[in-house]
Amino acid sequence: MEISDKRAEIAVIGLGNAGLPLAAVIADRGMAVLGVDINEERCWQINQGANPIPEEKGLGELIAQHGGRSLIATTDFEDARGCKSFIVIVPLLVDESNHPDFSIMEKALQSLGRILKKGDLVVLETTFPPGTTSGRVRRLLCESSGLAEGEFFLAYSPERIMTGYSISRLREFPKVIGGTDEESGLVAYQLYRQFISNLHLVSSASVAEMTKVMEGCYRDVNIALANELYKICQDLGVDFFEAREMACHQFCHIHLPSTGVGGHCIPVYPWFLIKEMERREAFDKCRLLHTSRIINDDMIHYWAERILLQCLRINKPLSDIKICIKGITFRAGVREFYHSRNLALAKLLCDRGLNVYVADPLLDESEVAARGFRSINPDEADLVFDPFQLSFEPGRASQD
Numbered sequence: 001m002e003i004s005d006k007r008a009e010i011a012v013i014g015l016g017n018a019g020l021p022l023a024a025v026i027a028d029r030g031m032a033v034l035g036v037d038i039n040e041e042r043c044w045q046i047n048q049g050a051n052p053i054p055e056e057k058g059l060g061e062l063i064a065q066h067g068g069r070s071l072i073a074t075t076d077f078e079d080a081r082g083c084k085s086f087i088v089i090v091p092l093l094v095d096e097s098n099h100p101d102f103s104i105m106e107k108a109l110q111s112l113g114r115i116l117k118k119g120d121l122v123v124l125e126t127t128f129p130p131g132t133t134s135g136r137v138r139r140l141l142c143e144s145s146g147l148a149e150g151e152f153f154l155a156y157s158p159e160r161i162m163t164g165y166s167i168s169r170l171r172e173f174p175k176v177i178g179g180t181d182e183e184s185g186l187v188a189y190q191l192y193r194q195f196i197s198n199l200h201l202v203s204s205a206s207v208a209e210m211t212k213v214m215e216g217c218y219r220d221v222n223i224a225l226a227n228e229l230y231k232i233c234q235d236l237g238v239d240f241f242e243a244r245e246m247a248c249h250q251f252c253h254i255h256l257p258s259t260g261v262g263g264h265c266i267p268v269y270p271w272f273l274i275k276e277m278e279r280r281e282a283f284d285k286c287r288l289l290h291t292s293r294i295i296n297d298d299m300i301h302y303w304a305e306r307i308l309l310q311c312l313r314i315n316k317p318l319s320d321i322k323i324c325i326k327g328i329t330f331r332a333g334v335r336e337f338y339h340s341r342n343l344a345l346a347k348l349l350c351d352r353g354l355n356v357y358v359a360d361p362l363l364d365e366s367e368v369a370a371r372g373f374r375s376i377n378p379d380e381a382d383l384v385f386d387p388f389q390l391s392f393e394p395g396r397a398s399q400d
């Protein structure tokens, strides 16, 4: 359906890795969607039918079909004035001391408040510390719109996608939604039912917020456990992976060890609870979350030591040994660097005076250089470390 045939009733604010797949899925259900994003280049691409996130499976087809037609992107919030429902997915990060940084969200909500009308619905999808939607978000929207509490509907539904699998996740994975009051929950549920098939209404926005934060905490703690068990196995001379295979069953799932946890989600969400508990002077209640964060972040020191030990086995002066890190993105197959422990590991090795190079299948030489590293063909290195497989290979150069 052309947008000119039917005025968009839904606006998706923030067309990033999370917002764009959602907007495309809504458009694919036959609804007209207006995407609002401050990134002009991205809006232009979408309106041309071009997919700005090529690694997202299935998104290209949806954008080619709906971009510039039932999915129109704009940088101007005024274009969304006629919409009745607004879904907001802009980032919430943590600052250097791990406190949530609401600055991006606040700007988006101020712009939205200027066009919000009585009876409109606002649904937040960004992962929040529980209580944010009914507290800070509601307050901001009331201030910027001049509307009173209860004059607009307000709800929360966590985005549970994973870059690369977002379309299938949106179509199949259970999605949770909850209102800041009963009516808001019902109104939001009615809207989302039109494009989400596996939808669950919960009793409040805070429950929906906690659902997502809990998931992140579960992953972080379990990855920390796997990392700790892996290190113990190494000391004991036990094959971790063989033991893990036997240990896992219906009631036991041991995660995979790693160089740590990166990305916008898992390393961020535990801090939402840790900082809140600190604020309440109840740090004792979140010690496991805090310890897990430290264990995972410290894994780069463990791997730096292992790499150094491997170097010492090579018959060359340390300063001549070329070390190749085979990947500096935070996860294999995803071109994202936020909180990348692989990038942090490469930097740590450089800081220790080692000769570090990068071979990342997702990045060309200039992209590697932009991160401060030299590229190398792994065959030309003395030692190759693959941070996704946690494996070492002697490079051909070490055998010269």
Ligand SMILES: NC(=O)c1ccc[n+]([C@@H]2O[C@H](COP(=O)([O-])OP(=O)(O)OC[C@H]3O[C@@H](n4cnc5c(N)ncnc54)[C@H](O)[C@@H]3O)[C@@H](O)[C@H]2O)c1
Binding pocket: 013, 014, 015, 016, 017, 018, 019, 036, 037, 038, 039, 042, 089, 090, 091, 092, 093, 104, 107, 108, 109, 111, 125, 126, 127, 128, 159, 160, 161, 162, 163, 264, 265
């Ligand atoms: N990407 C994921 O895998 C994922 C998974 C689950 C949850 N989330 C949640 O979604 C949030 C957003 O993540 P993302 O990956 O989409 O981020 P992103 O950086 O890919 O995209 C954010 C988009 O918001 C736009 N934006 C910023 N300020 C704006 C404003 N004032 N008005 C309109 N647009 C604005 C940016 O230009 C950008 O296109 C995260 O903070 C997280 O809470 C993301």
